[in-house]
Amino acid sequence: MFAAALPRYSRTYQKRLMKLLSTRIILPVIACAALAYWWLTPHYNKEDKGYYASVFCTIQAQGGDDWAASMENVVEGSNNDYALQKQHYSSELGREVIRTWKGLDETQRNALTANPQTCGEALARLMR
Numbered sequence: 001m002f003a004a005a006l007p008r009y010s011r012t013y014q015k016r017l018m019k020l021l022s023t024r025i026i027l028p029v030i031a032c033a034a035l036a037y038w039w040l041t042p043h044y045n046k047e048d049k050g051y052y053a054s055v056f057c058t059i060q061a062q063g064g065d066d067w068a069a070s071m072e073n074v075v076e077g078s079n080n081d082y083a084l085q086k087q088h089y090s091s092e093l094g095r096e097v098i099r100t101w102k103g104l105d106e107t108q109r110n111a112l113t114a115n116p117q118t119c120g121e122a123l124a125r126l127m128r
Contacts, residue, residue: 054120
């Protein structure tokens with residue numbers, strides 16, 4: 001019943017239509033979607049990851065409970081009033097550092113906590 005309501009087209013017309021849709025519409029849509037995904041995913045450089053990992057290790061060694069808020073206070077508080085380029089806290093990068101820390105097993109956490117001088121560097125390496 002439903003098929004009878006649809007118009008019937010010739011096979012050559014259907015083939016041309018599918019070829020047109022696949023090459024002129026579908027491929028650019030897929031390319032645009034991939035580009036948008038790449039553009040919208042956050043990209044952090046090594047220096048930022050290392051800085052946030054070091055800040056986290058310092059806070060964690062002091063025994064703070066609310067790591068995200070403490071990291072924000074340290075990052076935002078380290079800006080001078082007269083600085084031309086101020087460092088703003090990236091909550092996404094802070095969450096990534098905390099997520100990496102929580103993903104470690106107890107022995108890795110203890111090893112990083114025991115050596116605070118290399119904790120930031122090792123944690124930044126684990127984030128990649």
